Amino acid sequence: MDVMSRPQRLSGFPEWLPAEKIVESAIIASLQHTFALHAFTEIETRAVEPLDQLLRKGETSKEVYVLRRLQESVEEAAAEAQDQRQLGLHFDLTVPFARYVLENAGKLVFPFRRFQIQKVWRGERPQEGRFREFIQADIDVVAQDMLPAHYEVELPLVMAEALNNLTQFGVPKAQILVNNRRLSEGFYRSLGISDVDGVLRNIDKLDKIGASAVRELLESELALTAESAQACLDLAAINATEAADLQDQVLALCERVGASHELLDQGLAELTQLLDAASARLPEAIKADLKIARGLDYYTGAVYETVLVGHEDLGSVCSGGRYDTLASDGKTTYPGVGLSIGVSRLVSRLIAKSLAVASRSVPTAVLVAVNDEADRATSNDIAATLRANGTPVEVAPTAAKFGKQIRYAERRGIPYVWFPPTAERTRPDGSIAPAQDHQIKDIRSGEQRDADPSRWTPPIEDLWPSISAGV
Amino acid sequence: MDVMSRPQRLSGFPEWLPAEKIVESAIIASLQHTFALHAFTEIETRAVEPLDQLLRKGETSKEVYVLRRLQESVEEAAAEAQDQRQLGLHFDLTVPFARYVLENAGKLVFPFRRFQIQKVWRGERPQEGRFREFIQADIDVVAQDMLPAHYEVELPLVMAEALNNLTQFGVPKAQILVNNRRLSEGFYRSLGISDVDGVLRNIDKLDKIGASAVRELLESELALTAESAQACLDLAAINATEAADLQDQVLALCERVGASHELLDQGLAELTQLLDAASARLPEAIKADLKIARGLDYYTGAVYETVLVGHEDLGSVCSGGRYDTLASDGKTTYPGVGLSIGVSRLVSRLIAKSLAVASRSVPTAVLVAVNDEADRATSNDIAATLRANGTPVEVAPTAAKFGKQIRYAERRGIPYVWFPPTAERTRPDGSIAPAQDHQIKDIRSGEQRDADPSRWTPPIEDLWPSISAGV
Numbered sequence: 037m038d039v040m041s042r043p044q045r046l047s048g049f050p051e052w053l054p055a056e057k058i059v060e061s062a063i064i065a066s067l068q069h070t071f072a073l074h075a076f077t078e079i080e081t082r083a084v085e086p087l088d089q090l091l092r093k094g095e096t097s098k099e100v101y102v103l104r105r106l107q108e109s110v111e112e113a114a115a116e117a118q119d120q121r122q123l124g125l126h127f128d129l130t131v132p133f134a135r136y137v138l139e140n141a142g143k144l145v146f147p148f149r150r151f152q153i154q155k156v157w158r159g160e161r162p163q164e165g166r167f168r169e170f171i172q173a174d175i176d177v178v179a180q181d182m183l184p185a186h187y188e189v190e191l192p193l194v195m196a197e198a199l200n201n202l203t204q205f206g207v208p209k210a211q212i213l214v215n216n217r218r219l220s221e222g223f224y225r226s227l228g229i230s231d232v233d234g235v236l237r238n239i240d241k242l243d244k245i246g247a248s249a250v251r252e253l254l255e256s257e258l259a260l261t262a263e264s265a266q267a268c269l270d271l272a273a274i275n276a277t278e279a280a281d282l283q284d285q286v287l288a289l290c291e292r293v294g295a296s297h298e299l300l301d302q303g304l305a306e307l308t309q310l311l312d313a314a315s316a317r318l319p320e321a322i323k324a325d326l327k328i329a330r331g332l333d334y335y336t337g338a339v340y341e342t343v344l345v346g347h348e349d350l351g352s353v354c355s356g357g358r359y360d361t362l363a364s365d366g367k368t369t370y371p372g373v374g375l376s377i378g379v380s381r382l383v384s385r386l387i388a389k390s391l392a393v394a395s396r397s398v399p400t401a402v403l404v405a406v407n408d409e410a411d412r413a414t415s416n417d418i419a420a421t422l423r424a425n426g427t428p429v430e431v432a433p434t435a436a437k438f439g440k441q442i443r444y445a446e447r448r449g450i451p452y453v454w455f456p457p458t459a460e461r462t463r464p465d466g467s468i469a470p471a472q473d474h475q476i477k478d479i480r481s482g483e484q485r486d487a488d489p490s491r492w493t494p495p496i497e498d499l500w501p502s503i504s505a506g507v
Numbered sequence: 508m509d510v511m512s513r514p515q516r517l518s519g520f521p522e523w524l525p526a527e528k529i530v531e532s533a534i535i536a537s538l539q540h541t542f543a544l545h546a547f548t549e550i551e552t553r554a555v556e557p558l559d560q561l562l563r564k565g566e567t568s569k570e571v572y573v574l575r576r577l578q579e580s581v582e583e584a585a586a587e588a589q590d591q592r593q594l595g596l597h598f599d600l601t602v603p604f605a606r607y608v609l610e611n612a613g614k615l616v617f618p619f620r621r622f623q624i625q626k627v628w629r630g631e632r633p634q635e636g637r638f639r640e641f642i643q644a645d646i647d648v649v650a651q652d653m654l655p656a657h658y659e660v661e662l663p664l665v666m667a668e669a670l671n672n673l674t675q676f677g678v679p680k681a682q683i684l685v686n687n688r689r690l691s692e693g694f695y696r697s698l699g700i701s702d703v704d705g706v707l708r709n710i711d712k713l714d715k716i717g718a719s720a721v722r723e724l725l726e727s728e729l730a731l732t733a734e735s736a737q738a739c740l741d742l743a744a745i746n747a748t749e750a751a752d753l754q755d756q757v758l759a760l761c762e763r764v765g766a767s768h769e770l771l772d773q774g775l776a777e778l779t780q781l782l783d784a785a786s787a788r789l790p791e792a793i794k795a796d797l798k799i800a801r802g803l804d805y806y807t808g809a810v811y812e813t814v815l816v817g818h819e820d821l822g823s824v825c826s827g828g829r830y831d832t833l834a835s836d837g838k839t840t841y842p843g844v845g846l847s848i849g850v851s852r853l854v855s856r857l858i859a860k861s862l863a864v865a866s867r868s869v870p871t872a873v874l875v876a877v878n879d880e881a882d883r884a885t886s887n888d889i890a891a892t893l894r895a896n897g898t899p900v901e902v903a904p905t906a907a908k909f910g911k912q913i914r915y916a917e918r919r920g921i922p923y924v925w926f927p928p929t930a931e932r933t934r935p936d937g938s939i940a941p942a943q944d945h946q947i948k949d950i951r952s953g954e955q956r957d958a959d960p961s962r963w964t965p966p967i968e969d970l971w972p973s974i975s976a977g978v
Contacts, residue, residue: 054615061549072971074899101574105573139513144524157554169554398620430546
């Protein structure tokens with residue numbers, strides 16, 4: 037390869053240095069473990085989908101990266117475009133999951149619990165400074181025809197546990213905010229409002245434009261009365277972590293404005309169940325927040341967003357909800373419920389604010405020194421013995437002076453240096469240096485002692501890099 | 508989402524069913540572990556590189572997928588094309604690694620040992636039936652200015668160990684075939700041949716077109732004498748797993764044709780070292796095979812290819828070599844040595860031939876039955892208790908008859924069903940069913956017994972899905 041000028045970062049395509057990657061890998065491994073403990077099985081889908089599939093949700097079409105083969109002929113490109121064989125990179129993991137479910141329906145067993153941790157791509161304009169490539173971690177349960185409501189309670193609890201397990205790596209405490217479309221819809225309908233999606237779309241803007249601007253939109257755009265608009269805002273203002281508190285607030289409002297509807301009762305009962313289950317399992321991890329609307333119109337029950345306490349400016353790091361039709365082939369409908377963590381968003385905050393720091397930039401626990409280049413085989417044998425006992429080991433790159441070999445370990449954060457045995461030898465001044473046995477040095481404390489490579493292992497906390505919560 | 512017709516597979520984009528994904532994940536986890544034990548640190552690069560970087564090796568240009576944003580304006584597209592900001596998907600992990608090293612040189616410590624396991628894409632014509640998206644697993648050591656030759660010995664041994672560790676999952680035995688460019692070059696030069704790359708390029712065709720066709724090319728294209736051409740073929744015919752055997756054969760040939768060159772000696776010494784080290788560590792795992800030439804002209808020392816014994820038709824599953832210039836910024840040169848496993852090629856063979864089979868399609872070890880939908884909380888509590896002890900658990904989706912709940916477990920390969928306690932109750936016939944304690948049933952043996960959820964864990968071999976070598 038010939039000379040390259042120093043490459044430039046590509047904005048929107050995050051990459052990590054080795055010690056940062058250790059943080060990201062620890063977070064992904066923790067998520068995988070929590071999801072698997074909760075009986076979600078992992079799948080991975082290809083990075084591309086046919087363009088017509090990706091464009092089913094019209095609103096995201098502007099964000100798609102389309103592929104073409106560099107050497108594609110004009111005729112080939114035209115043929116592909118015509119019969120819609122053009123491929124694009126997926127922009128989320130829900131569209132590919134829906135396609136995977138339909139494609140493999142005969143080979144899967146339902147309800148199907150899957151997790152999926154992959155990169156997704158969005159063709160944002162470069163100048164916006166948003167991620168164009170990032171990792172999402174999704175869990176979903178999808179059923180055939182009928183999905184019991186208890187999954188709407190279970191899934192946010194799984195995510196709350198998954199996020200709670202990340203606090204050991206410095207991830208700030210998360211709170212999952214929950215609403216239920218049925219509650220909102222029942223409330224609106226009993227006020228005589230028919231454009232339910234319209235109200236939700238405006239309520240979704242509360243955090244951005246504030247209550248009075250939303251009130252104005254509800255009155256001008258949707259022609260709500262001042263009283264109805266105020267009632268919608270009052271509903272959106274309710275939040276609670278205790279089920280009884282939520283019920284008190286909702287029922288008081290309903291009595292005041294005269295709202296009553298079967299859907300409202302159902303939605304409230306489901307939210308109440310979730311808060312009850314959460315307070316038994318993870319108190320405060322889940323909060324009913326009736327302003328959560330989620331822009332997307334395919335949610336039909338619970339909807340979820342998640343804030344990191346003290347990092348609300350980051351926006352939601354984990355969102356989702358229930359959809360009655362994840363996919364359908366005409367005969368069978370697949371309802372589902374799921375949530376998706378924005379892993380890259382989380383990790384980039386940890387790194388930017390030094391919230392999580394890896395104890396070293398390499399997996400290595402031990403550097404085996406080399407006495408003499410001619411004797412490298414001895415060091416290789418020691419390394420093999422240590423590895424056979426599960427210790428990550430590197431052999432020094434050159435038989436430099438020991439001080440230099442120790443500095444090599446220091447620069448990487450490798451905690452131990454192993455010195456191979458030496459035979460009795462005559463020093464330059466004629467005196468005799470005695471034979472010396474294997475020795476291991478903890479370069480942090482400077483402590484050095486005899487050790488047997490077939491029996492020695494590092495203390496468990498030094499075996500692999502650890503992550504500590506930073507500042 | 509509206510109705511979709513049954514989606515079609517996209518040829519060249521492999522995807523796995525859940526039980527197959529368990530096999531792939533086990534293989535990747537095993538590779539990660541071996542690489543980390545050998546002190547390689549993981550990095551991940553973005554999926555895209557600027558097109559001008561990807562096209563530095565002219566020969567692969569036809570395989571690149573270029574991206575465009577779907578809603579990109581004509582002006583934007585033109586501007587991007589003009590200042591070479593067009594992006595393409597990487598087709599290997601070497602080009603992005605070289606770029607990563609240059610971009611972060613000031614923040615890395617050298618020699619830098621990294622592994623990288625990621626998808627790559629090649630814009631092959633669909634009809635060729637080749638992978639267009641696949642996973643590679645690469646290890647490389649890259650240094651600043653000078654890379655000691657012992658890394659050319661170490662890296663294939665790491666890969667041999669990594670591949671050997673995969674045999675527990677049904678991966679066939681691997682043999683890494685090694686040659687050394689210095690040996691070939693020295694041999695050719697001492698015969699008076701100046702077009703070394705030309706000879707290597709033709710020797711590389713031996714397996715495809717046979718010895719007599721290669722001889723013809725060497726004589727007609729490169730104007731070699733019949734004797735020289737024959738000598739080149741004789742060198743390429745040498746292979747050996749024992750260092751002494753290799754030396755005997757090479758020295759006998761050199762004496763016969765009168766070849767002698769410093770580079771030849773150096774290359775032979777390096778190959779000999781590798782075979783000696785291999786026979787001490789992993790006998791037969793590495794074979795010197797002097798016909799291995801590797802098409803790419805940037806290799807400068809050892810070159811490697813790997814066959815799976817009994818699956819030679821698959822081609823090389825792990826290739827690489829030493830390159831004196833992985834990257835250069837004009838001031839500093841970065842020599843390296845590395846190998847790359849074609850993970851998808853390996854996994855697709857395992858799956859196609861049922862060489863590896865997962866014990867179940869879900870992580871779940873225990874299904875907790877539900878006595879009554881009103882009592883789901885009891886089952887959830889049991890599941891939480893079992894998970895707290897590290898057991899992957901799912902709660903039954905409905906309070907169906909126990910027979911149906913057991914069949915739910917059976918269909919997924921879940922080995923255990925947990926029955927929550929029941930109170931004393933009156934049967935329909937008026938008799939009394941006694942209270943019953945927690946019970947765990949192994950649904951394979953049918954054995955059922957009392958158990959305490961806070962103390963019970965499954966036998967270690969049932970805790971997670973295992974992979975057994977298949978037929």
